[in-house]
Amino acid sequence: MTSVTPNPALAPAALPGYSRPQKVTQGRVLRSEWTKLRTQPSALWALLSAVILVVAFGILYSFLREARPPHGAAAVASFDAAGISLSGVQLAQIAVGVLGVLLITSEYATGLIRTTLAAVPRRLPVLWGKAAMLTVATIAVSLPAAFAAFLAGQSILGRQHLAVHLSQPGVARAVIGCALYLAVAGLLGLGLGALLRSTAGGIAALFGLLFALQLVAGFLPGSWANDVGKYVPSTAGQAVTTAHPDPTSSLPPWTGFGVFCAYAAVLLGLAALRMRRGDA
Amino acid sequence: MRLARSPGGEIPTQGRLCAPLTRRPGSGSVVSMIEIHALTKRYGRTTAVSDLTFTVRPGVVTGFLGPNGAGKSTTMRIILGLDEPTTGSVTVNGRPPRAHTAPLREVGGMLDPRAVHPSRNAYHHLLALAQTSGIRRSRVDEVIDAAGLRSVAARPAGKFSLGMAQRLGIAAALLGDPATVVLDEPVNGLDVEGIRWIRTLLHELAAQGKTVFVSSHLMSEIAQTATHLIVIGKGRLIADTGVAEFIASAEPPAVRVRSSNQDVLAGLLRSPGVTVTPGDGGALAVSGMPAARVGELAAAAGITVLELATEQASLEDAFVDLTNDAVEFRAAARPAAGPAFEEEK
Numbered sequence: 044m045t046s047v048t049p050n051p052a053l054a055p056a057a058l059p060g061y062s063r064p065q066k067v068t069q070g071r072v073l074r075s076e077w078t079k080l081r082t083q084p085s086a087l088w089a090l091l092s093a094v095i096l097v098v099a100f101g102i103l104y105s106f107l108r109e110a111r112p113p114h115g116a117a118a119v120a121s122f123d124a125a126g127i128s129l130s131g132v133q134l135a136q137i138a139v140g141v142l143g144v145l146l147i148t149s150e151y152a153t154g155l156i157r158t159t160l161a162a163v164p165r166r167l168p169v170l171w172g173k174a175a176m177l178t179v180a181t182i183a184v185s186l187p188a189a190f191a192a193f194l195a196g197q198s199i200l201g202r203q204h205l206a207v208h209l210s211q212p213g214v215a216r217a218v219i220g221c222a223l224y225l226a227v228a229g230l231l232g233l234g235l236g237a238l239l240r241s242t243a244g245g246i247a248a249l250f251g252l253l254f255a256l257q258l259v260a261g262f263l264p265g266s267w268a269n270d271v272g273k274y275v276p277s278t279a280g281q282a283v284t285t286a287h288p289d290p291t292s293s294l295p296p297w298t299g300f301g302v303f304c305a306y307a308a309v310l311l312g313l314a315a316l317r318m319r320r321g322d323a
Numbered sequence: 324m325r326l327a328r329s330p331g332g333e334i335p336t337q338g339r340l341c342a343p344l345t346r347r348p349g350s351g352s353v354v355s356m357i358e359i360h361a362l363t364k365r366y367g368r369t370t371a372v373s374d375l376t377f378t379v380r381p382g383v384v385t386g387f388l389g390p391n392g393a394g395k396s397t398t399m400r401i402i403l404g405l406d407e408p409t410t411g412s413v414t415v416n417g418r419p420p421r422a423h424t425a426p427l428r429e430v431g432g433m434l435d436p437r438a439v440h441p442s443r444n445a446y447h448h449l450l451a452l453a454q455t456s457g458i459r460r461s462r463v464d465e466v467i468d469a470a471g472l473r474s475v476a477a478r479p480a481g482k483f484s485l486g487m488a489q490r491l492g493i494a495a496a497l498l499g500d501p502a503t504v505v506l507d508e509p510v511n512g513l514d515v516e517g518i519r520w521i522r523t524l525l526h527e528l529a530a531q532g533k534t535v536f537v538s539s540h541l542m543s544e545i546a547q548t549a550t551h552l553i554v555i556g557k558g559r560l561i562a563d564t565g566v567a568e569f570i571a572s573a574e575p576p577a578v579r580v581r582s583s584n585q586d587v588l589a590g591l592l593r594s595p596g597v598t599v600t601p602g603d604g605g606a607l608a609v610s611g612m613p614a615a616r617v618g619e620l621a622a623a624a625g626i627t628v629l630e631l632a633t634e635q636a637s638l639e640d641a642f643v644d645l646t647n648d649a650v651e652f653r654a655a656a657r658p659a660a661g662p663a664f665e666e667e668k
Contacts, residue, residue: 058497058524060500061458061500063458065458066457068457071454071455072455075451075454079440083442153438154438155440157400158452161426322405322406322407
């Protein structure tokens with residue numbers, strides 16, 4: 044007869060008491076959300092792919108334009124060297140936006156949100172914590188990426204004497220603006236994810252907001268295309284990523300960025316309303 | 324945590340709390356307890372819980388039983404402040420669930436052991452939860468050791484077996500050393516060792532003066548673990564009683580007998596107040612007569628008794644009897660395979 048020996052790895056130890064104060068604060072929830080972000084491999088992959096897209100696509104497109112430089116004074120005058128080296132932002136916004144969606148919908152999909160909200164019954168600190176950590180992480184990786192893409196791109200375009208310098212008007216703002224734009228794109232995703240509580244729905248809505256609206260605005264007749272198109276989220280937001288935005292089709296840089304932020308604020312506000320009242 | 328209170332002492336058994344009772348050190352709230360009053364919860368047109376009133380008291384393990392769709396998980400979600408009551412009130416340790424400023428100290432809950440991010444490891448899962456309340460890393464290590472998760476703490480939680488996931492869920496519920504513990508089906512998926520562990524753990528928690536509220540579809544497990552029972556069906560309270568009283572309320576015990584001549588024996592046994600029905604395996608089920616008398620009658624008639632046993636009504640029988648009318652999707656006949664009380668998810 045064999046005797047059952049308990050698995051020593053599973054042998055539980057006695058659980059002591061714990062009497063330290065444990066009040067929930069926004070700062071503590073921030074730390075918790077930071078731990079979640081840095082220990083979620085999909086989040087790290089999304090941030091890494093955003094960096095790669097910004098840098099690699101910027102370099103690739105710079106090579107393409109260097110190989111086919113503009114001809115004629117008008118073409119040279121409208122040549123946007125900064126914009127070419129920063130064009131990877133168009134792709135990186137997908138990675139960051141999807142990260143924003145996933146940051147909250149992954150909790151709804153697994154049911155983890157119930158554990159989270161039971162621990163933070165006021166609930167909103169969780170949403171603000173995710174928003175803050177997403178913003179910090181996105182800017183922390185995309186700001187160096189934008190500068191790297193810009194510098195690499197300009198060194199490529201410089202071989203055709205097409206490069207611009209950071210000290211030229213609007214250029215440094217455009218580079219920094221890329222990081223800001225990506226951060227707000229992530230917040231749009233977070234707001235949509237928190238509002239819809241579905242990964243597929245959130246990503247679909249994000250694509251609609253960032254790309255479909257831009258397309259639809261382009262189909263509008265006559266001057267409407269520009270007058271309405273300026274206020275479409277991605278168009279408005281990208282004004283801040285452009286050194287010299289065209290006044291007929293874009294808002295002024297910071298105005299456009301403000302409009303873009305307003306979209307994100309409205310979505311996060313609606314998400315907060317939905318999150319705070321009713322069932323988790 | 325220790326409560327400066329003797330179990331069963333000055334706890335009001337009915338009505339609402341009039342004055343704060345003994346205060347727990349380091350906390351402004353009254354002694355641990357779950358009080359549910361006239362609770363109704365509707366989801367659209369579906370009424371999940373209807374006019375439910377009961378109190379879960381500290382110092383004992385209280386089992387929460389109910390058939391499929393009875394509203395157990397709904398009730399537990401409301402206790403944890405996740406769902407809002409449609410009408411009625413729920414207080415945990417004297418306050419509405421969402422009014423606690425240190426929630427992990429007040430109530431620790433586990434609803435779904437699979438509710439983890441699949442690629443985050445167990446340690447970081449617990450750490451992120453602990454950090455919301457400023458609970459120290461050393462405490463995370465303590466609950467990992469107590470749950471027997473040390474060897475798997477660095478593994479992604481999504482790769483855990485159901486039993487391991489249960490341990491992780493229970494570890495999370497105990498992080499803040501809560502006064503009230505609410506566990507939905509904690510035994511589900513545990514091996515024998517795990518079941519023994521959780522049974523001991525629940526008794527220890529109750530002995531520390533905590534309020535322990537545990538749902539289970541394993542009747543036998545509840546019989547060995549819980550002292551008190553809350554039984555619901557179709558969202559309504561069916562019983563609020565001690566486990567012993569609950570079993571006693573079931574049908575009287577029956578005698579099972581198998582003999583060399585069943586037909587003759589059945590004729591001998593039939594008398595006023597005694598019912599004889601064919602049981603499984605060719606045995607007779609006799610109620611209204613003690614086993615000894617059955618044996619005597621058989622011996623007097625020269626019938627050889629092959630098997631003779633008293634079948635005590637189990638908790639399952641009592642449960643089925645009580646909830647029979649309340650089971651929403653009951654088959655026409657009672658299923659022979661015993662109750663299949665899967666919790667609603």
